[in-house]
Every structure is written in structure tokens, then in C-alpha cells.
Amino acid sequence: MIKTDHLCKRYQSVIAVEDITFQVRPGEVLGFLGPNGAGKTTTMRMLAGFVTPTSGRASIFGHDVQSEPLAARQSLGYLPEGAPSYGEMRVHAFLAFIADLRGLEGARKRARLHHVIERLQLASVLDRPIEALSKGFRRRVGLAQAMIHDPPALILDEPTDGLDPNQKHEVRTLINEMAREKIIVISTHILEEVDAVCTRAIIIARGRIVADDTPLQLAARSRYYNAVSLQLETAEQLAEARAAVEALPSVAQVEVSERDARLTALPRAGASILQAISDLSRSRGLKLKELHLESGRLDEVFRTITA
Amino acid sequence: MRNVGLILRRELASYFATPLAYIFIFIFLVLANAFTFYLGDFYQRGQADLKPFFAFHPWLYLFLIPALSMRLWAEERKSGTIELLMTLPVKTWEAVLGKYLAAWLFTGLALALTFPIWITVNYLGNPDNGVILASYLGSLLLAGGFLAVGSCMSALTRSQVVAFILGVVACFVLLLAGYPLVIDAFQGWAPQVLVKAIASLSFLTHFQSITRGVLEARDVLYFAMLIAFFLFTTTVALDLRKAE
Ligand SMILES: Nc1ncnc2c1ncn2[C@@H]1O[C@H](COP(=O)(O)OP(=O)(O)OP(=O)(O)O)[C@@H](O)[C@H]1O
Numbered sequence: 001m002i003k004t005d006h007l008c009k010r011y012q013s014v015i016a017v018e019d020i021t022f023q024v025r026p027g028e029v030l031g032f033l034g035p036n037g038a039g040k041t042t043t044m045r046m047l048a049g050f051v052t053p054t055s056g057r058a059s060i061f062g063h064d065v066q067s068e069p070l071a072a073r074q075s076l077g078y079l080p081e082g083a084p085s086y087g088e089m090r091v092h093a094f095l096a097f098i099a100d101l102r103g104l105e106g107a108r109k110r111a112r113l114h115h116v117i118e119r120l121q122l123a124s125v126l127d128r129p130i131e132a133l134s135k136g137f138r139r140r141v142g143l144a145q146a147m148i149h150d151p152p153a154l155i156l157d158e159p160t161d162g163l164d165p166n167q168k169h170e171v172r173t174l175i176n177e178m179a180r181e182k183i184i185v186i187s188t189h190i191l192e193e194v195d196a197v198c199t200r201a202i203i204i205a206r207g208r209i210v211a212d213d214t215p216l217q218l219a220a221r222s223r224y225y226n227a228v229s230l231q232l233e234t235a236e237q238l239a240e241a242r243a244a245v246e247a248l249p250s251v252a253q254v255e256v257s258e259r260d261a262r263l264t265a266l267p268r269a270g271a272s273i274l275q276a277i278s279d280l281s282r283s284r285g286l287k288l289k290e291l292h293l294e295s296g297r298l299d300e301v302f303r304t305i306t307a
Numbered sequence: 308m309r310n311v312g313l314i315l316r317r318e319l320a321s322y323f324a325t326p327l328a329y330i331f332i333f334i335f336l337v338l339a340n341a342f343t344f345y346l347g348d349f350y351q352r353g354q355a356d357l358k359p360f361f362a363f364h365p366w367l368y369l370f371l372i373p374a375l376s377m378r379l380w381a382e383e384r385k386s387g388t389i390e391l392l393m394t395l396p397v398k399t400w401e402a403v404l405g406k407y408l409a410a411w412l413f414t415g416l417a418l419a420l421t422f423p424i425w426i427t428v429n430y431l432g433n434p435d436n437g438v439i440l441a442s443y444l445g446s447l448l449l450a451g452g453f454l455a456v457g458s459c460m461s462a463l464t465r466s467q468v469v470a471f472i473l474g475v476v477a478c479f480v481l482l483l484a485g486y487p488l489v490i491d492a493f494q495g496w497a498p499q500v501l502v503k504a505i506a507s508l509s510f511l512t513h514f515q516s517i518t519r520g521v522l523e524a525r526d527v528l529y530f531a532m533l534i535a536f537f538l539f540t541t542t543v544a545l546d547l548r549k550a551e
Pocket residue numbers: 011014015016017034035036037038039040041042043550551
């Protein structure tokens with residue numbers, strides 16, 4: 001289990017992190033969200049033992065990060081922000097170096113090296129100096145380095161930043177596979193990622209936790225939660241459709257996008273409007289291209305909470 | 308100790324992965340020989356020994372060693388790899404020692420490559436090889452002392468240029484600690500005990516006493532303690548502000 005207890009970090013006048021408390025259990029994938037400068041990286045650095053908290057404590061599987069640093073680090077795999085690595089080293093030598101420092105030896109070392117090289121598709125760049133790699137490959141080397149000792153807990157600061165869509169998918173699959181028995185904490189600015197991999201999301205703003213919930217529950221806070229979105233064949237029926245939908249008693253508000261002939265109806269609190277709108281479009285003879293129920297928009301919740 | 312070895316090996320390999328190592332060795336050899344032959348009147352003295360060769364080492368090291376040590380920690384900070392290293396299950400002192408020993412071994416290699424000059428004097432006459440061996444050891448210790456100071460300066464900053472300048476200044480002060488230039492700066496206001504203590508810290512006095520051919524325990528101890536002190540300071544400096 002990863003625990004933080006009232007973590008604070010102050011840099012001279014700047015308060016980077018102020019009073020962060022949470023716990024993560026094996027099987028959880030925790031996503032850190034928050035605007036730039038919110039304190040995500042600082043929090044992760046305190047978990048990894050790189051930054052000393054001004055006050056508060058953090059522990060990894062019961063080992064206090066400050067008082068038992070080695071024990072805490074042993075069970076942790078860490079990808080620092082920007083995936084730093086020794087640029088002049090070749091990929092294979094670098095991974096072997098990290099494996100050595102992680103205490104891997106002999107057959108197990110070979111097996112783990114083989115595993116991460118395969119999983120992160122690094123075989124083609126093994127003999128290249130890291131500084132000569134593209135950003136995405138460098139990130140993948142950083143990920144390989146973090147998971148080489150098969151740690152029970154992983155802290156990954158923006159693991160998919162700079163990856164192409166295929167690689168993003170690969171890394172998300174990888175995280176989902178490891179998720180069952182591990183603790184994984186990631187930070188990200190990509191909100192789909194939260195839906196794709198996280199079982200829980202913590203939103204941080206100005207160094208404080210402003211939301212801590214499952215992605216579904218967070219999205220449910222959106223005013224688009226249970227909204228109905230319908231797209232018409234042609235824009236001509238848009239005005240008529242709008243008037244009709246607005247007249248429904250359970251509809252609170254209607255938003256219209258002329259460009260794609262789309263109309264989004266927001267329900268009054270707790271109301272369910274899908275059936276009513278579906279009936280209405282049939283009786284009015286609206287030519288529908290698409291009709292669906294929204295589960296809430298995370299980006300909108302994010303903006304509302306962190307504004 | 309295993310970790311010290313692993314870090315040492317990686318560091319040493321990284322020297323040779325870039326032109327840095329070759330340039331350093333080249334400049335070291337060129338300057339060492341140039342000083343000896345042009346400034347030291349190697350041939351004209353008509354004596355078969357390496358006195359002029361070793362006499363220039365402190366001045367050679369004064370600039371070359373900080374140039375080598377400036378990258379030790381400043382570069383790790385700049386590139387962010389310090390975050391990687393310090394979050395691995397490695398103790399800070401292991402990293403400090405590993406990186407330091409790699410740099411020292413490397414200077415040792417550069418020093419060893421001056422062997423042709425030793426062959427030359429043996430060819431030209433009958434030098435006292437005991438004195439030469441002691442002088443080589445003294446020179447190695449001197450380089451080790453400079454490197455430890457440089458390691459500490461490098462741990463204080465993320466800028467290699469700043470680390471270099473701090474390194475040169477600190478080494479210069481320690482080199483001449485027993486000489487009027489430094490002593491005068493303390494004379495008058497500092498208590499006499501302190502002035503005496505500073506004077507006894509001089510690199511140059513201890514180095515010269517070794518190059519006379521007697522490897523005295525107190526000189527070796529002096530370098531050992533100085534190195535230990537600066538490596539300890541490096542460790543503390545890193546622990547206190549590794550992320551800043
Ligand atoms: N070494 C430092 N010295 C001074 N201030 C710092 C330092 N590191 C971080 N900060 C400040 O702490 C705050 C939090 O930074 P942090 O890097 O944790 O943000 P973040 O949430 O990771 O942002 P991003 O999304 O941009 O990565 C920022 O205001 C930053 O300027």
C-alpha cells in the first residue's frame with residue numbers, strides 16, 4: 001500500500017504541495033490529474049524519495065520514504081518526469097545498468113531484460129545511444145527502466161507523453177495487464193487515458209486534492225451527465241427540433257451546434273430524458289443520424305473543478 | 308560496495324563514450340611534456356631525474372582537474388539523471404564514491420600514460436626510481452585531493468561553468484594555503500591557531516614533501532583525510548538539496 005499523510009512541500013515562497021493525504025491499494029490504478037504546476041510531479045517525487053517533504057510523511061508498503069529509503073525504493077519502479085537517462089549510453093547497456101543496481105542477476109536478469117525489451121518494443125534500438133533516440137523511444141526506455149525489477153508499485157510521471165497512438169495503446173494495455181496485482185500511480189494530461197486505465201482519479205489544483213473519485217463518478221459530476229445528444233441528417237430541422245426539445249419539462253437547457261447539426265439536451269437534476277426525446281423525434285418525424293446518452297464529460301468536470 | 312563498482316564502471320565507460328576522455332588525456336600529455344621540456348629545462352639541467360616534470364603537476368591539475376570534476380554532479384542535475392540515480396536503491400555515498408573513483412582512476416590512467424618520460428630518463432642516465440615512484444604516487448594523491456574538492460563544488464550547482472570556477476578557486480586556495488598569498492588574507496584578523504591550521508592544509512607543502520622521495524605517513528594521511536572530508540561534504544550537500 002502507498003500512503004501519504006499530510007504531505008507538504010514549500011520552495012522558498014512557492015507552495016508546491018499543500019496537505020496531500022491519500023492511500024492506494026494493490027489493484028488500483030490511480031491517475032493524477034491537474035493543471036500545469038498543480039503539484040503532481042512534486043507529490044510523485046516525494047513518494048519516490050527524491051524531494052524531501054517540508055512536512056508530512058509518505059510510505060511504500062509500510063516503509064517510510066524518509067527513514068527507510070532503501071526498503072521503500074526497492075518495491076518501487078519510478079519514471080521521473082521527462083524520462084531522464086544517460087544520453088551517451090546505449091539502450092541495452094543502460095537497461096543492464098539499472099538491472100544491476102536493482103540487484104538482478106543471472107537468468108532472472110536476462111529474463112527481465114528480455115521481457116521489458118519485448119513489451120516496450122525496444123529491440124530495434126538496443127544498440128543506439130539514448131540521446132540519438134526520438135522522444136517516444138526515450139520515454140519507452142524510461143518505462144522499461146521503471147519496470148525492470150517487476151516492482152509491486154509503479155509511479156509513472158506522464159508515461160504516455162510523446163508516444164504515438166499505437167504506442168499509447170500498447171502502454172495502456174501494459175498498464176492494464178499489470179494493474180491486477182500492482183499499485184500503479186500515473187500522472188497525465190490526457191483525459192481519455194483516465195477512462196482507459198485508471199480505476200481512480202485524484203485531481204490536484206494549487207497543491208491540494210480537489211477531487212478523489214472513480215472516473216465514472218467524476219464524469220457524473222458533469223452537467224452533461226445523462227444529457228442526450230442527437231444529430232440530424234440535415235440542419236434544416238434544427239430549429240424545429242430545438243423548439244420541441246426545449247419545450248419538454250424535464251429538459252433544463254439545450255445546446256446547438258450548427259456545424260454538424262447536433263443538439264445536446266441537458267436534463268434537470270435527476271431527470272431522465274432519453275425516452276422523451278426519442279418519442280418526440282419519432283412523432284415529429286425528425287431524421288436522425290445519431291442519438292445517444294452521454295455519461296458526462298471529464299474535461300468539463302476538470303475545468304469546473306480546477307478553475 | 309557492489310553498487311560503488313557498478314557506478315564506477317558506468318562512469319568510466321561514459322568518459323570513453325564521448326571525445327572528452329581522449330581530449331583530456333591528449334591535453335594532459337601535451338601540457339605535461341611541454342612544461343617539462345620548455346619551462347623545466349629538462350635537458351639543460353644535465354640531471355637524470357623527473358623533478359621538473361612533477362614540479363608542474365600542481366599547476367597542471369589546477370585547471371585540468373576542475374575541468375574533469377565539474378561534470379560529476381552538475382551534469383547529473385542538469386540532465387535530470389540525478390533523479391533516476393537517487394531514486395534507485397543506492398545510498399548517496401555509494402554514488403559519490405563510485406563517480407569519484409571513476410574520475411580518479413581516469414586521471415591515474417592519464418598519469419600512467421606519461422611513462423615514456425620515465426623511460427627517457429632511465430635511458431639517459433641513472434635516476435633514483437624510488438623517488439620517481441614516490442613522486443608518481445604523490446601526484447596521484449594530489450589529483451585525488453583536487454578531484455574530491457571538485458566533486459564537492461560540482462554537487463553545489465547545476466552549472467558546469469560555475470562548478471569549474473568554484474573548483475579552480477577552491478583548489479587554488481588549498482594549493483597555496485601555506486603561502487603568503489593565502490596566509491596574508493587571514494593574518495591579522497584570524498586567531499593564530501587558525502592561521503597555523505590553514506597553513507598546514509597546503510596541498511603544495513605535502514606534495515613537495517612526497518616528491519622529495521619519502522612517502523611519509525602524515526602526508527598520505529593528510530590526503531586521505533582531505534579526500535574523505537570533501538567526499539563526505541559532497542554526500543551531505545547532495546542529500547540536503549538533491550532536488551533543488
Ligand atoms: N525545484 C523547484 N524550485 C522551486 N519551485 C519548484 C521546484 N519544483 C517545482 N516547483 C514549483 O512547484 C509547483 C508544482 O510543480 P510540479 O512540477 O509539481 O507541477 P505539476 O503538477 O507536475 O505540473 P505539470 O503538469 O506542468 O507537470 C510549481 O509552481 C513549480 O513552479
